[in-house]
Amino acid sequence: MGNKLLKSKSKKINYTELTDHQIEMLVSTTKFSSQQIREWHHSFIRDCPSGKLDRKQFIEIYQQFYPQGKANAFCTLAFKAFDQDKNGYVDFSEFLSAIALTMSGEVKDRLSLAFSMYDINDDGTLDKKEIAQIIKLIYEINGKVNLKQELSPQDKARMIIEKFDHDGDKKLSREEFINGCLNDSEIRKLLAP
Structure with missing residues (x-):
């Protein structure tokens, strides 16, 4: 029984922390430096303390870039594309990957x-x-x-x-x-x- 408890605890992901391994993976996939990744992460956690950005929060943030128009429906589509694993929220890795792609991607x-x-x-x-x-x-x-x-x-x-x-x-x-x-x-x- 103690084994089951240990397994369930080890599967829980902490979305607010950024491990060295995650940084290495993001450096290789986004072309951001480790320092830039830490800065992005700090801002992401400041704005999203749980480390998970749900659709409503995503739309609120995204709409700030389009104050002159109605962005809700378009933002919903963007959220769908950013939420790569389709779990209902955007975590930091998904967020940074999408940002990197839109900023400097091919x-x-x-x-x-x-x-x-x-x-x-x-x-x-x-x-x-x-x-x-x-x-x-x-x-x-x-x-x-x-x-x-x-x-x-x-x-x-x-x-x-x-x-x-x-x-x-x-x-x-x-x-x-x-x-x-x-x-x-x-x-x-x-x-x-």
Whole structure:
């Protein structure tokens, strides 16, 4: 019986501490220095004392970057992409990995993260409905209310599908999305700034 108690205690993860091993792993995967990682961790724990950032907290923080628009729905998608293990919260490693990717990652990696965010139904493709919904959310987050100069989200989505869909299935695979955005800077700026 004492063995069971010992096992259950050893499985408990302390999300507020950062071990040397975790720092080494983050240095190798994020390209941040160990000092930068410690600083990021200190700030993360200051803002999130439990070491776990739930969806509501994530949205509150993320919305600060988009004060001019409505960011709630877009932030929910970002949270889904950041929560890599799908446990309902973002821990420090997930947070820092996503920050590193968005700050200094390769364009292809950022586009892959964007694809993961935009694949709302998690089927590995983007259809016209998903793309239109994302464009609408991007317009909202940037505070675009008067869209008379812009194509509607549905028309823009149709145009993107027509331009990027190489296999004719009226959906975009991750590869089609990434390659299309790499070859069209205007659409890339819209979908993965």
